[in-house]
Amino acid sequence: MSSTAAAVSAADAAKNPTRPLVDPFGRAISYLRVSVTDRCDFRCVYCMAEDMTFLPKSEVLSLEEIDRLASAFIRRGTRKLRLTGGEPLVRRGIEDLVKSLGRHLKSGDLDELTLTSNGSQMARHADNLFAAGVRRVNISLDTLDADRFARITRWGRLPQVLDGIAAARAAGLKVKLNTVALAHENAHELIDLMQFAARGGHDLTFIETMPLGEIDQDRVDQYLPLSTVRRQLEQRFTLTDLPHRTGGPARYVRVEELGLQLGFITPLTHNFCESCNRVRLTATGQLYMCLGQDDQADLRAVIRRTSSDADLDAALDEAIARKPKGHDFMIDRRGARPAVARHMSLTGG
Numbered sequence: 001m002s003s004t005a006a007a008v009s010a011a012d013a014a015k016n017p018t019r020p021l022v023d024p025f026g027r028a029i030s031y032l033r034v035s036v037t038d039r040c041d042f043r044c045v046y047c048m049a050e051d052m053t054f055l056p057k058s059e060v061l062s063l064e065e066i067d068r069l070a071s072a073f074i075r076r077g078t079r080k081l082r083l084t085g086g087e088p089l090v091r092r093g094i095e096d097l098v099k100s101l102g103r104h105l106k107s108g109d110l111d112e113l114t115l116t117s118n119g120s121q122m123a124r125h126a127d128n129l130f131a132a133g134v135r136r137v138n139i140s141l142d143t144l145d146a147d148r149f150a151r152i153t154r155w156g157r158l159p160q161v162l163d164g165i166a167a168a169r170a171a172g173l174k175v176k177l178n179t180v181a182l183a184h185e186n187a188h189e190l191i192d193l194m195q196f197a198a199r200g201g202h203d204l205t206f207i208e209t210m211p212l213g214e215i216d217q218d219r220v221d222q223y224l225p226l227s228t229v230r231r232q233l234e235q236r237f238t239l240t241d242l243p244h245r246t247g248g249p250a251r252y253v254r255v256e257e258l259g260l261q262l263g264f265i266t267p268l269t270h271n272f273c274e275s276c277n278r279v280r281l282t283a284t285g286q287l288y289m290c291l292g293q294d295d296q297a298d299l300r301a302v303i304r305r306t307s308s309d310a311d312l313d314a315a316l317d318e319a320i321a322r323k324p325k326g327h328d329f330m331i332d333r334r335g336a337r338p339a340v341a342r343h344m345s346l347t348g349g
């Protein structure tokens with residue numbers, strides 16, 4: 001962006017700080033995903049290398065800084081806020097942050113405060129999340145087989161996650177399960193996962209693996225296109241398209257025979273960027289305008305330099321003006337093209 005354009009948006013922001021954030025393609029930004037930590041107690045094979053190094057704690061935003069940035073987005077039109085990670089529930093003080101952000105639900109400035117979690121720590125947090133106003137959580141579950149679970153997550157244990165899912169339900173939270181479709185691991189288990197979700201009254205979303213960051217395995221080997229999965233499911237089940245959207249990228253169907261709401265997240269076989277409504281804040285305060293691109297804006301530098309909301313508004317305008325049209329990642333038989341070197345855990349997916 002030119003310095004003149006930046007100056008114009010800074011002046012505009014100062015005049016009208018509550019103006020919604022709209023990108024150059026006319027897409028309003030109403031969904032902020034915040035990675036509260038890049039650390040995790042699992043090492044999923046599609047997400048991280050086993051010897052992953054994490055950010056020094058000194059670089060990570062304090063809970064107050066996260067609150068300030070998230071609140072600025074809410075003031076500028078964010079209606080949905082998702083805390084993610086790494087594993088958000090391993091961040092010390094996470095319950096205080098959720099409680100504090102819950103004030104925006106009470107004031108009506110936010111429609112949804114939610115979390116994406118691996119479920120390992122959910123059992124001890126579920127009641128407090130509900131009390132803070134969270135009503136829905138997404139929990140990752142790639143398999144129901146304990147050995148396979150240990151192989152995929154490397155450090156995770158299935159019973160702990162199943163307990164977490166049950167505790168979330170018992171606390172009154174609606175659960176959406178996230179399953180990354182993996183060619184040689186869970187391809188033959190997807191229907192079992194659908195039946196498990198239907199029995200528990202959970203929604204379920206299948207996700208195509210995306211080429212972000214170096215991992216120890218070959219992504220081409222892992223990749224299972226969801227267009228193939230959907231065709232196979234259609235031979236056995238009646239899938240009715242649902243208009244219902246959550247503000248996230250999933251397209252939903254109802255699996256009539258199971259009474260299940262099933263989502264497909266298909267960045268590779270069916271790009272959904274044209275209706276993108278979201279940006280991502282990392283634990284160090286970098287704002288990524290697109291999951292599949294490298295460009296970022298350093299919001300930590302802004303809030304550590306000034307307490308002025310007008311300056312922060314100007315920085316948000318400048319960042320959103322740079323939001324790209326979409327991602328460039330690709331996986332096919334010829335290989336995988338990682339558009340970005342960073343791992344999913346840095347931006348929280």
Ligand SMILES: Nc1nc2c(ncn2[C@@H]2O[C@H](COP(=O)(O)OP(=O)(O)OP(=O)(O)O)[C@@H](O)[C@H]2O)c(=O)[nH]1
Pocket residue numbers: 082084116138176178207210246247248249250265267276278291292327348349
């Ligand atoms: N390519 C792409 N993938 C995304 C985007 N947003 C979320 N995902 C992926 O979708 C998967 C599930 O993400 P979740 O954290 O459960 O969030 P969600 O799908 O927005 O959640 P809902 O609110 O339940 O719709 C993860 O693998 C994310 O990386 C996006 O903007 N682009």
Ligand SMILES: C[S@@+](CC[C@H](N)C(=O)[O-])C[C@H]1O[C@@H](n2cnc3c(N)ncnc32)[C@H](O)[C@@H]1O
Pocket residue numbers: 040046047084085086087088116117118138139140178179180207208209210211212344345348349
């Ligand atoms: C990065 S994790 C962070 C939250 C939490 N640790 C969890 O696993 O749910 C968010 C989501 O991204 C998914 N994910 C991680 N790496 C991915 C990849 N390379 N491609 C597609 N989805 C991925 C995970 O399965 C999870 O559903």
Ligand code: SF4
Pocket residue numbers: 040041042043044047048085086087118140344345
């Ligand atoms: S997908 Fe989630 S649980 Fe698995 S390693 Fe990545 S951040 Fe951790």
Ligand code: SF4
Pocket residue numbers: 249267272273274276277278289290291292324325326327
């Ligand atoms: S890949 Fe980028 S543009 Fe596409 S939906 Fe995700 S964040 Fe939006």
